[in-house]
Amino acid sequence: MPNPRRFAIESDVRLGINGLIMTDDTARPVSVDAEGRLGRRNVRVLMAAQALGGASPSIVVSLGGLVGQMLAPSAALVTLPVSLFNLGLALGTLPAALVMRRFGRRNGYLLGAVFGAVAGLLAASGIVAGLFWLFCIGTMVAGFYAAYVQSYRFAAADAVPHDMRGVAISRVMIGGLAAAVIGPQLVIWTRDMLPGLPFAGSFLSQAAVALMALPILAMLRTPPVTVLRQGGGRPLGVILRSPRFLLALAAGIVSYGLMTFIMTAAPIAMVDCGHSVGEAALGIQWHVLAMFGPSFFTGRLIARFGKEVVTAAGLALIAAAAIVALGGLDLTAFWLSLVLLGVGWNFGFIGATAMITDCHTPQERAKVQGANDFLMFGAVAAASFLSGTLLNAAGWQTINLFVFPAVAVILVPLLLVAGLRHRAAPKSI
Template sequence: RAISWVMVGGLVAAIVGPQLVIWTRDTIPDAMFAGSFLSQAVLGLLALPVLFMLRAPKVRKDPNVVHDTGRPLGEILRSPRFMLSVAAGVCSYALMTFVMTAAPIAMVGHGHSVDHAALGIQWHVLAMFAPSFFTGRLITRFGKEKITALGLVLIAFSAIIALGGFDVGHFWGALIFLGIGWNFGFIGATAMVTDCHTPAERGKAQGANDFIMFGTVACASFFAGSLLHSSGWETINWLVFPIVALVLVPLILRLKPKEAAAEA
């Protein structure tokens, strides 16, 4: 639930971000969107005072307790459960970034306005963060793996909608389900990772997870534009299905022994 509540902050970004693009894209003559980038930079600077005021509690170490560093990082990385958890998070986040990055460009390329593209991203970001109010409860009730699997299914469903046509409704519908799928998949996978390490291993396990995840997300973001230019919007969405299947199948196979044990 703590992860979910942190994600709620993205609702503000969902409303402010796209509207800034609409309001400021023409503020600098002969340089469309330069004003949008400058306004985003100003927002980043405004966040600095808030970060400086953050006071994280210090961890007190008991001198009578022997310091435990846990397993070596290599052993943690080789754990099948850790690999599946990281793969689920990478799949959810990278696919979302991959499709989201290409979507507004594809919308404009298919004759829709910049305003329609910005509003599509607004609906998408709202869909990313609004479910956070109840995602934690769903995970508590149904389990981390099931909610993660549901997120991956919704990401695949978003690709089906996108492949259905090029109307504004197709783009917006795909982006909305993509956002919801990311929320379930990412939060569920992040919660799965927390079960894969001891408190002593938290730093290196979470660090490795973040490095792998966000490194892959950065690559997906860079790759999306070039693939959209060379192969088109349909190819972007067709690639979603095999990648989802690579993670969803082992995730479902992992669920079956758990369900059998619960019924026994």
């Protein structure tokens, strides 16, 4: 009996990047088996692209502050390059969605990789010319590239049947783990590639890996997309003022913001304490591995213990990271703190994201998720800016002391909500 066939335009709409609702815009019939093979192929393409595209943030975070120390006219501006990277990510999110809505995902991702190559060339040129402002422009453009890369997991989920989306996202996360190795290793291998110009070679390698992603992304096969305008639902202002949404948003902002706050300052603090640039880069590598590694089981933990409990555990781990950092300035303390920070971010951010899905109806999810992402990355950029200023003014220990009140403000209501949910849950007899 022949396999059942269906058209690619379906009644089951698919959630695209940043909450935009998309569906296939083609009348070409596609068999179930063929569509499954194409979906698996696209997942492999996106996994490879993630391994290359995800290396760029590691390079910027590892070296942005160190290059700032060389070029910045003021000590208060040394972390400005990393802060501008996060600002570029925040500002690039909505334009990236518009580009992919108008021209399709593959073309949008190709444009993003071009941004990545240009970013590396601009940053390297800034180092060669000794121009801090040019280097900063390069890191900000790298943020535009990251705005495209962070959506690869959504594209992978849309490429496969509904029951396979979790597996698809996990496989793309494997690319993130590879990126956590590639980025710091490129820093170590290429930082002295150009004599007398430290770190310029590392940003040239950033441009190179972005160019390497172009032929990989060109193999992506996705049909054209059309945005479906959703109507109905509550006004966005009403949703944003609801206690459930505010708690989920605050938990996500604190998880992501504190991670960025500490990670931005960590490489500079390590070098200032006498550790090498290579040791600082390896610390960031272990941190990023800890950020992505738990993703393979975080979903099961949420299913077992609940969103609020896992989010609270993530915040507790971030506080534990600060305690370790305050306990000493040796290499072990820095690295262990960064690992705990990465795992805490994973639990806190993924748990908070899952909490957001409880705050809207299907008709409201586009505007709610879009508002959440915009506020999230805006707060991350602000935390990055504040980190450099506070590190210069008060030092590494003060940055870690700042963690505890921020965690406590969110941890208390999270635990209260988790307790109420546990008591309301039906008890087995």
